[in-house]
Amino acid sequence: MIEIKEIAASETWPLRHKVMWPNKPIDFVVLPNDTEGLHFGLFEKDILVSVVSLFIDGEEGQFRKFATDDYFQGRGYGTKLLNHLIVDAKKLNIKSLKCNARMTAIEFYQRFGMKVASDIVRKNGKDYVMMELDFEQ
Numbered sequence: 001m002i003e004i005k006e007i008a009a010s011e012t013w014p015l016r017h018k019v020m021w022p023n024k025p026i027d028f029v030v031l032p033n034d035t036e037g038l039h040f041g042l043f044e045k046d047i048l049v050s051v052v053s054l055f056i057d058g059e060e061g062q063f064r065k066f067a068t069d070d071y072f073q074g075r076g077y078g079t080k081l082l083n084h085l086i087v088d089a090k091k092l093n094i095k096s097l098k099c100n101a102r103m104t105a106i107e108f109y110q111r112f113g114m115k116v117a118s119d120i121v122r123k124n125g126k127d128y129v130m131m132e133l134d135f136e137q
Contacts, residue, residue: 002077004084007041009034012051012065019067021124029065037064038088042081050077052085061094082112090135097133102126 009030016029031037033055042050050068054061063085068078089097098117101109106116109131118130 001045002080003043004040004081005043007039007048007051009037009039009053011041011048012039012053012067015048015051015069016065016067019070020065031064040081040085040088042068042077042084044072044077050081052081054085054089056092056094059093059095060098061089061092061096062098064099066099078108079111086112086133095134095136097135099131100128101131102128106131 012034013026013029017024017026021028031053034053037053037055039051039053041048048069049072050066052063052066054063063082066078066082068081086097097114099109099114100121100123101114103120106129112133114131114133116129117132120127120129122128
């Protein structure tokens with residue numbers, strides 16, 4: 001059984017760490033404004049499989065630290081979680097949803113209607129672009 005629910009920021013940290021930056025200390029995946037975000041977890045039979053954090057500033061939202069356990073990738077869990085996040089963002093009257101996407105994830109986000117909205121930026125040895133989904137179109 002799949003369940004998506006809001007979780008505490010601290011519950012996201014182990015999975016963020018494992019998937020995104022396993023060679024760094026766990027503090028590397030803790031965001032300074034984690035306490036201000038909404039954090040969602042997708043659970044399969046009570047196992048936390050995927051996490052994402054949403055930060056809202058006025059009518060703009062940005063999701064960060066979207067991670068799915070490597071073992072569970074390719075099974076549609078990330079798609080389910082991102083669809084859930086998009087629905088929630090609309091309910092929260094967010095007009096624009098953004099993320100910093102790794103270059104390898106651009107096509108994934110494009111399937112949700114997101115568009116590249118910046119040049120490539122290099123951070124911590126990885127290349128990213130800002131992607132945006134405008135709900136007012």
